[in-house]
Amino acid sequence: MAEDHHKSSTLLQLEIALSKRIAIAIAVMAALIFLVWFFRIPNPNMILISGLVMCSALFGFGGGIAAAVIMFGYTLFFFSADHSFIRFSPENLMKVWASLFGIAADMLFVCFLKAAEMRAFREISRLTEQLRQQKESVSTLLNHMPVITFSKDAETGVYLACNQAFADYAGKNSPEGVTGLSDGEIFDGKTAEHFATDDRTALIMEKPYEFFEEVPDAAGNRRQLQTTKLKFREPSGRQCLLGMSLDVTELARIRLENAAAREAYEKARSSGxxxxxxxxxxxxxxxxxxxxxxxxxxxxxxxxxxxxxxxxxxxxxxxxxxxxxxxxxxxxxxxxxxxxxxxxxxxxxxxxxxxxxxxxxxxxxxxxxxxxxxxxxxxxxxxxxxxxxxxxxxIDEQIRHQKAMEQIREDHVAYTRLSALAGDFICVYVVNPATEAYREYNSPAGYESLRLPREGREFFAHARQRIRDCILPGDLERFLALFTREGVMAEISRSGVFVLRYQLVINDSPVHALLKAVLVEENEGPRLIVGVINVQTQVRQEEEYRMSLARAQEEARIDPLTGVKNRHAYLEEETLIDRQLAESAGENAPELALAIMDVNDLKEVNDRKGHQAGDQYIREAAGIIAGIFRQSQLFRIGGDEFLALVRGSDYARLEDLLQEMRDHNDRALREGGIVIAAGAARLEGDPSLAPVFQRADKIMYADKKRLKAARSI
Missing domain, CATH: 3.30.450 (Beta-Lactamase)
Known part of the structure; x- marks a missing residue:
């Protein structure tokens, strides 16, 4: 009902305003007609048309029509014979029609312009009203929000705007009472300086400054506020500060009262x-x-x-x-x-x-x-x-590695047993450790070139003297240093057996020999048993075994599909390099880099053509990578992922090699082929290879994303 009353009042005001405009237009035109009539102006329409234009422009359709009617009436009066209003000469009748058309054209043209002006004015009024309503709505929203809001000029510290909650906090009746004042003009000096300090902190931060504070309200009561301040710049370029504070006094009290419950919750959450x-x-x-x-x-x-x-x-x-x-x-x-x-x-x-x-x-x-x-x-x-x-x-890799190692151990056990059965003694001596008296126990035919007596005293002296004639020169010094009575007895006391390996020259040929000495208790007392064994065959078999073991270990480190090294081999290499880096403590770090490659579209090939085609796809990709990183160690560390350990000439040409990979990918995208994403990183003061791997992996995934986007174009 209030809205209807407002509309009725508005209509009444409009009707009154329209009546006033028509009355003024009539008065103006009547005055002009009196003027031209009184002074007998021969061509009055020039003056009257000006009045008509003015009335139409000022008072719109209502005033214009009233002015036009009066002007047309005077035109009939002026041009009619004897001012009869109805009798005209042919010439004057044409003037009457011309005046009528002129009056109509003027009224229509000027009044339509006035109508457009009025429509524009009404639209501006409507928009102004909407803006006023929106402003009132925003103001109402801010005034009813359970937070304190305000904005300041960052340079002067003067408040530009605030809501009613801040005005209440500041002890003012309305936000207008705060606008234009500074903290020093509203609050006590201590509180004002506290606010100014927070403002300076917020202005130097690039993100919102959030903090809790305890300040007195207008009544002097201490209140806990959760405040956020952030800087912003107006379109005019003025630096401003926006602040929002939430009164959390009651919340803080509740939290204090429920500290035990909160602690239990945090404990349960932490446990979860x-x-x-x-x-x-x-x-x-x-x-x-x-x-x-x-x-x-x-x-x-x-x-x-x-x-x-x-x-x-x-x-x-x-x-x-x-x-x-x-x-x-x-x-x-x-x-x-x-x-x-x-x-x-x-x-x-x-x-x-x-x-x-x-x-x-x-x-x-x-x-x-x-x-x-x-x-x-x-x-x-x-x-x-x-x-x-x-x-x-x-556990496929572990099981296969375990089986390979079990096979190696079984081979080693069998070899050891065969070696024990095939032992070939050159000679055996029984020595009294107290007197060094000795007796030869066995000397097979063919070894007479040793020329050691079958019995005698000073065993160690005789053996050291005679050995010079039949030992290889490279082993003589070591034999003389180790084969002494004191050295042999000390080693037996420590480990139970003395062992010394060297090479003899028998029948003009070098023969690997093993001297073993142990101490045994016999009826006559302790005796030193010294045996010299021909281990030529054993050494050869051990060498073959080492070679076999090396081959088996190497095979265990090779990817059977591509022929390059596998992930297990890379982990061994990584462990070795990490140990070297740790021992060097960052000094004299080797020049090396990691290049990680990921083969695109393998899943699509497997799905469309089957896993045999996918295997061939991986083999061809490995060939492409090996053709680019020719001097680097290459590893297959995943289903479709390869790693190159880059050293030497490849390290010096790393950027060229990556460009070569990019050129290959560009051709593959144009002509069809295998696309391989690549990323590389150098060792640059890193404590281990792990950070280098992470950098290279990140670059590779960025390249993979780029290649997929290029393929979709």
Whole structure:
């Protein structure tokens, strides 16, 4: 009703204003007509048309029509014969029509311009009213917000605006009472300086300055405020400061009263985070995790991300054991299908878990048509036995390495046994350690060139003298230094046996010999047994064994698909370099860099053409990388990821090699081919290779993103 009354009042005001304008227009035109009539002006229309234009322009349609009617009436009076208003000469009738058209054209043209002006004025009035309403709305919003808001001139510290809450805090009746004042003019000196200090801090910060403060209100009561201040610049260029404060006095009181509850919450939250971290850490190494409800057979499947090792849920499903049975034929290696099918039965699994918990099973999956060893660990939840957790770990590399090492150890044991059976003694002496009296126990035919008496005294002196004639010159000095009575007895006392290896010249040929001495108790007392054994065959076999061991170890470090070194080999190399860096303490660091390459689109090739095509794709990619990094050690550290340990000439030409890789990728994108993302980083004062790897990996992923964007164009 108030709104209707306002509209009625407005209409009444408009009607009054219109009536006044028409009356003024009539008066103006009447005055002009009186003027031209009184002075007998021969052509009055020039003056009257000016009056009509003025009335139309000033008073719009209403005034213009009134002025036009009066002017046309005078025109009829002026041009009619005897001022009859109705009788005209032909010439004057034409003037009347011309005046009529002129009056109409003037009224229409000028009044339409006035109407456009009025419409523009009304639109401006409407927008002004909207702006006023919006300002009132914003002002109402700010005044009803439970926060204190204000803005200041950063240079003068004068308040530019605030809401009612700040005005109340400042002891003013309205925000207008605050505008134009500074802190010193509103608050006491201590409070004003406190605010000014916070303002200076906020003005030098590039982000909002947030803090808690305790200040007195207008009544002198201490209040706790959570305040945020930030600087901003107006379009005019003036630097300003915006402030918002939330009164948290009651909240602080509640927090103090509930400190015990908060401490308990924080402890529980900390424990939850800790257990989450423990779960994430224990999940590292698992390729797949399943959380299974034994009653409903519903399950959740999780995978671990290769980059950050975090758990990620990939799907939820029903009938876990039925799905396992369906997948066995496709995913399990044929020789292991029967045992896994028998195990992955609900009743069988429950019975096994009652006997052994947790249950750990090793079997083989089918990967690219080849067996891959995995370990499956099945655990039942202690607090809720309806659920089990199944974790699958890829242990293929460990199993194969273990088998290779077991084979090497078996070969070594067999070799040792054969060597023991094939022992070839040159001679054996029994020596009295007290008197050095000796007797030869055995001297096979063919070794007479030693020329040591079969019996005698001063065993060590005779042996040291005669050995000069039959030992290789390079071993003589070492033999004389070690083979003394004191040295032999001391070593036997320490380790139980004295061993010395050297080379003899027998029948003009060098022969590897092993001298062993042990102390035994006989009826006559302690005796020193000294034997010289021909170990020529053993040395040759040991050399062959070392070569075989080296080959086996090398094969264990080679990726069978591409022929380059594998991840295990790189980890060994990384450990060696890290040790060197640690020992050198950053001094004389080697010149080396890491280049990481990632082969794009391998999954697409596997999906479209099969895994054999994917294997060929990887081999060809390895050939491309090896052709560019010719002087570098190349490793395959993942399914589609390679690493080059760059040294020497490749290190000096690293930028050229990366450009060569980019040129290859550009051709591959244009003509079709294998695209390989690459990134490299140099060792630059790093304590280990890990930071270098991280920098190179980051650059490689940026290049991978660029290449994918280029392919999609």
């Amino acid at each position: 985070i800790m257990f989450t971290h423990i779960a994430q850490t224990l999940a590292q190494g698992y390729t797949e995790l399943f959380y299974v409800n034994l009653e409903t057979q519903e399950f959740r499947e999780y995978h671990t991300d290769e980059k950050d090792s975090g758990l990620a849920e990939v799907r939820q499903g029903q009938q876990f054991f039925a799905e396992c049975q369906r997948n066995i034929g496709e995913q399990i290696y044929p020789d292991d299908r029967e045992s896994i099918a028998g195990l992955m039965n609900r009743d069988t699994l429950l019975a096994s878990l009652k006997k052994t918990a947790p249950l750990i099973v090793t079997y083989r999956l089918l990967r690219n048509g080849a067996p891959c060893y995995v370990s499956m660990k099945i655990s039942r939840m202690k607090d809720d036995e309806r659920f089990i957790v199944i974790g699958v770990t890829n």
